[in-house]
Amino acid sequence: QVQLVQSGSELKKPGASVKVSCRASGYTFTNYAIEWVRQAPGQGLEWMGWINTNTGNPTYAQGFTGRFVFSLDTSVSTAYLQVSSLKAEDTALYYCARGETYSGYWGQGTLVTVSS
C-alpha cells in the first residue's frame, strides 16, 4: 500500500536550518510528484509547492521562495524539504503528499518548532 513516512519532530533555534524527509513506498516513486503543505498551529493548510520526481525540478508557491528548498534522493524514494534561516513563524506541521495537485496520500506530518 502507498505510504509516505516523514521524519520526526524538530526543535530548532531561530536562524538555524532544518531538513525534513519524506520516504515513499508502495508505488514507483518517479511516477508521481511530491508536494509540500504547511499548517501553522491552529491555522489552515498552505500549499508550499511541488517537486517533479523525474526531473528534480521544483516549483515553489508564492511566499515559499528563497529559504525553502525541495530536493530528492530517488535511490531511496525520498523527498526532502529544507528550510533555512528559521523564524518563529516557521513553527508548523509540514506535510508531504503524493502528486502535484490534490492528493489522497499524505505523510503523517513533521512538527518543526522554532524557539530560542
Next chain:
Amino acid sequence: DIQMTQSPSTLSAFVGDRVTITCRASQSISSWLAWYQQKPGKVPKLLINKASSLESGVPSRFSGSGSGTEFTLTISSLQPDDFATYYCQQYNSYSGVTFGGGTKVEIK
C-alpha cells in the same frame, strides 16, 4: 495566484442536519476543485476531486457541485463522525494550487 474563499468559517449544526459549505474562486477554475476533511491531530483526508467526484470509501452523504468560480460541499445528513474542519483546494494550475481558509463544523 487564485484566491479561494470559504464560507462560513464556522458552522454549528445538529446531527441529522443538511449542511452546505461554499467555496468561491477569484477566477474561473473550471472543475479543478478538491475537498478535504481534517479532524484535530489528523492528516487531511481527500473527500472529493474534480468538484464532484467522490473518492472511494467516502460515504455517499457527501457530495460536491459547482464549476467556474462557485462550489459547494454538501453533507446530506450530518453524522457524529463528520464534525471536523473542511478545506477546498483549487488546482487549476500546477504553479498556483491554493487552499481555502477552512470551515469548522461544530456540534450545536
